[in-house]
Amino acid sequence: MNLPHDTDERLAALRRQAAEWAGELRSHALTWEQTQRSAHTTVTRPPELALLTALSDLSLPERYDKPAVEAYGHRFTTTNALERAVLTEEAAYGDAALLLAAPGALTAGPVVEALGSTDQQDWFYGRLAGRTGWTCLAMTEAGHGSDAAGMRSALTRPERDDRTDACEDHVLTGAKTYIGNAARAHTAVVFARTGDGPLDLRAVLLDLRAPGVTAAPLPTIGLAGALGTLGLDAVEVGADGLLGRHLPPIKRGMWGWLRAFNLLRTSAAAMGVGIARAAHDYVRHHRTTLRAEDRARLDGISRRTAAVRELTYRAVGEIEAHPDRGHLPSVAKVSAARLAERTTREALRFFGHGARLDHPLLDKWARDARGVEYLEGTSDIQRLQIYNTLARSGPAPAPPTGPGE
Template identity: 40%
Template sequence: MIDADDRLRASRDATAEAAADLRTRALAVDADPTNMAPHLDSPALKMMRLYTTPAEYRDEELTVLPDHTGTGTCLERVVGTVELARGDCGLVLAMPGPALAGVVVEVLGSEAQKERFYRKLAGGRTWTFFAMTEPLRGNDATAITTRLERVAPGEYRMHGNKRYIGSGARGGIGVVFARTGPSPLSIRAVLVEVPAEGFRAERLPMVGLRGAYLSELWFDGMPVTDDMLLGQHLPPTRRGIWGAMQTFNNMRIQVAALAVGTSLAIHDLVSELRPNAPGIARQGARLEAARHLVYDMAAQVDHDAEQTYFPSAAKLSAVPLGLQTARWAASVMGPAGMFEHPLLEKWCRDVRAFEFMEGTTNIQRLHVSQGYLKGRSDG
């Protein structure tokens, strides 16, 4: 089990304080995710944006954690994500900032591309998007059909369709995965700034996690130049598909942290409203165990960022527990509980979304079983 050192405690305490602000804004963003203007100057959103931005690209000082100079270890990010999701996971995903695209840019981008990406985000009014998932193909990176057609040396046209892309219809810059040929090594990550010729986006209707602003994107001959291709300075084996796998490993742990944080929020509210509810102590113990499991898995990712076993084990454990927590809350609060307590109803909707983020349960089981058979489960 991971014991929190002083740095982790400071991160946890700072994000726990910010979570209270997120909770006060949760229902407003759920009701109208298009109206983020009243929330963009929130101290909590500002702290999250600065925390996930490398120190050299920040437009102001991170006062709550002044010694935090980078984007942190996976464990540090997970500790913070659990606490922030305990405030509201929808607000966490509604935040303008680097998000998943930032992970890819950090892994694959040149110094010039990093500068371009982070300077675009200065001021906290620009969202990013990470476009991998396609209709009928999910987020299987090797099966994508979005393509880059070469029209001249160093010039391409991008054609294709992406779906279920967070902040896709409001993002100003993002990473789009496309292929130049049939092999896995032909998959490339493209740094895209919008609006752009041949680019179109539309927000999708959502039941839960409305702050994520899931969208569908279309590319109809969008111009792409060599300087938009991430990883040009890297060997072919360390470009697009490798960067995607690094991002998925990171994000699966983050999804597990979001699920644990949302489950803790549900438990917190039930504890406040019905402190003697049946099973409340047992449910709390399960959630604390899940929290420490996710911490342990994050520490393993810091040890080996290319390992898929541990992120999948974290998500495979946390997501079903989130669903079970929502069912428990509905049962102990009674038939009218969801109507009388809108935050509880919202979180019970939100928690169902995690199953479909970064690979469903069946995919995680495959990763876990393959890792176990290869002897990777010992850490």
């Protein structure tokens, strides 16, 4: 299953190398899950695997000291959105839970790039350069998900001066959940509200060793070991921790959040495609004899996966050209989440009763697939984003009429 992009020699080399590394992830997948289930209250580090290391290295901008990634005669020091999608898809084909447990700045980095000043970026990436470290992006809250309008985490100042952010420290209070690598991370980007208005969403850089911060792993049925929670009890945030202070007020919060999440949603979509591909190929390799109707079902899975994969890469191209447009990334995310769940469940049915017991890897993928729904906004959030985009663009123009019509 090739895409037009794969005809690019450099991108094809990256995909080929990532596909080889993905096999290493898969070989550790079940052991990693068992480890997380037996010690779900203990923070553990994932094994140092080549693909996880590459993802960590490539999440840092080129200007920071870090090793290059070699792939079939090509040298990579950072990635664009297209290369990021390729790596994410192939890593999820190996194992999505280990992908989400990768070190580096895979989720928080895009927000820091969009909203951070040069000094803030240096502080954030400087904590990662030259060593293995984890960061996290904290948006989701219990009861509200990633709905910015319903967010309850608060960023307040004891003596508020509405004219400036420059000289006042802030206090951060709230609770975040379903946060990737929350219990492993040493640095976080946390979203909170300074008020109820549309410009009152703000992001802060936070050292998770600060007083008032509590982090814990979150036991889950799928994506074991990947997610956690953050408690924020009157955590002091200095003025230099406020992302976007150097930007106009309209670009300090929601603008940067949308730009970053558009990229992250294409990554989540690529993850769903990778899981679906893995389930399809598992059936193809383990059911060598199929009835005509079973072959038709498997062919249908292949066609659906190819269609969503193409949609995902179209969305990647859209945000590379127009980072503020969130329509296609949201469509791709909804489609890929549904694809991953549907495909893994259907793949289990190829093996009859007891399939989850007899095929533990396929069972794991089915549970992991459900987690894609909650990454970077649920399908309901994505549909709101799609609606808002279409509503802003207005109704489609009427077709031209011919003479006499």
